[in-house]
Amino acid sequence: MNQETDEIREAIAGELRLMDPGVRMSRSLAQELLDPEFFEVGASGRRWTYDEMLAALPEMDSSTQSGPHYEPSNFSGALLAPGLVHLTYETTLDGERALRTSLWRRRGTSTMWRMYYHQATPVPPDGA
Incomplete structure (x- = not known):
């Protein structure tokens, strides 16, 4: 590869x-x-920071084993520059669809990829 x-x-x-x-x-x-x-x-239009997201993640319904879980599909990716990947995909969560995009970056000599940016756009119920 x-x-x-x-x-x-x-x-x-x-x-x-x-x-x-x-x-x-x-x-x-x-x-x-x-x-x-x-x-x-987020899909709600709210802007989340690193600290806000870390604090909120455990409290979200999608964080429990018994809660609704993301069903991702249609992943597509592009290498924008060395150490910068752009992903797009779709999710369904508890019957709600969203189009998603994120930027993942790897900085310096690190081998760890980390999400730098994420955006979710809701798909209307009658949307394609």
């Missing part, structure tokens, strides 16, 4: 880990996957 494919695959693996309730419940595991400069524009 070429480096671009491996980098995109690693970013997708990180994205999937962030949807795992066990990771969402653990501040230390979530910290490994979120860049310290992370921010998100």
Whole structure:
């Protein structure tokens, strides 16, 4: 496999880990996957910072084993620059669909990919 494919695959693996309730419940595991400069524009339109997201993740319904879980599909990725991957995909969570995009970056000599930016856009019930 070429480096671009491996980098995109690693970013997708990180994205999937962030949807795992066990990771969402653990501040230390979530910290490994979120860049310290992370921010998100959620499906609600709210802007989340790194600290706000780490504090809120364990309290979200999608963080419990018995709660609703993300069903991701249609992943696509592009290597924008060395150490910067852009992902797009769709999720369904408790019947609600969203189009998602995220930027994953690897800084310096680190081998760790971390989510730098995430945005979710709700898909209307009658949307394609």
